[in-house]
Amino acid sequence: NAGVMQNPRHLVRRRGQEARLRCSPMKGHSHVYWYRQLPEEGLKFMVYLQKENIIDESGMPKERFSAEFPKEGPSILRIQQVVRGDSAAYFCASGGTDLRYEQYFGPGTRLTVT
Amino acid sequence: GIQVEQSPPDLILQEGANSTLRCNFSDSVNNLQWFHQNPWGQLINLFYIPSGTKQNGRLSATTVATERYSLLYISSSQTTDSGVYFCAVEQGTGGFKTIFGAGTRLFVKA
Numbered sequence: 001n002a003g004v005m006q007n008p009r010h011l012v013r014r015r016g017q018e019a020r021l022r023c024s025p026m027k028g029h030s031h032v033y034w035y036r037q038l039p040e041e042g043l044k045f046m047v048y049l050q051k052e053n054i055i056d057e058s059g060m061p062k063e064r065f066s067a068e069f070p071k072e073g074p075s076i077l078r079i080q081q082v083v084r085g086d087s088a089a090y091f092c093a094s095g096g097t098d099l100r101y102e103q104y105f106g107p108g109t110r111l112t113v114t
Numbered sequence: 115g116i117q118v119e120q121s122p123p124d125l126i127l128q129e130g131a132n133s134t135l136r137c138n139f140s141d142s143v144n145n146l147q148w149f150h151q152n153p154w155g156q157l158i159n160l161f162y163i164p165s166g167t168k169q170n171g172r173l174s175a176t177t178v179a180t181e182r183y184s185l186l187y188i189s190s191s192q193t194t195d196s197g198v199y200f201c202a203v204e205q206g207t208g209g210f211k212t213i214f215g216a217g218t219r220l221f222v223k224a
Contacts, residue, residue: 033212035212035214041216042200042214042215042216042217043157043200043202043214044214045211045212045213045214048210048211048212055210056210056211058211059211089155091157101145102145102147102159102162103147103159103202103212104159105149105156105157105159107155107156108155108156108157
């Protein structure tokens with residue numbers, strides 16, 4: 001799982017700003033998952049993407065959140081008009097070339113909204 | 115949706131002791147993984163085990179899919195085993211959502 005890269009590792013935003021979190025999957029992986037972890041809680045599924053395709057976004061909030069995984073480049077989780085409740089650790093995991101594959105996690109991005 | 119329950123929620127062990135962590139799930143699943151989140155927040159893969167038994171050093175895991183539970187065994191615990199252990203399942207039908215349990219918080223005393 002050391003191969004999954006996330007940046008930035010720490011991100012501070014003021015209320016109302018936009019946050020962009022990046023995830024580069026392990027080499028050879030074409031599936032990406034995003035999760036959110038609030039302090040002292042477990043991980044909550046947000047979205048599951050394949051290159052250029054959203055497979056399952058049933059965990060994404062209806063407003064302000066979006067995700068993409070373009071043909072070239074990292075996957076992006078975008079949070080518009082951040083609020084203090086968005087402060088959390090956001091983890092990305094990558095899987096193999098098929099659906100329903102073992103997931104490997106990146107180090108996470110700690111978002112703090114002031 | 116599928117429910118994932120882990121027990122116990124908290125566990126304190128003396129170094130060298132053995133323990134068993136349990137994960138119950140409420141419906142059929144496609145995949146099941148065990149992770150260790152260390153005190154620095156990093157998630158480490160332990161086992162990918164939708165069914166059967168696997169062993170890796172002092173750790174082993176068993177999943178009985180027909181009875182909807184999985185067990186993680188830690189033998190001869192060490193202080194570096196401290197952290198939170200999560201079970202995560204991918205629901206069997208109706209999507210690809212992965213559900214994490216609330217975790218078992220383990221502290222191993224020297």
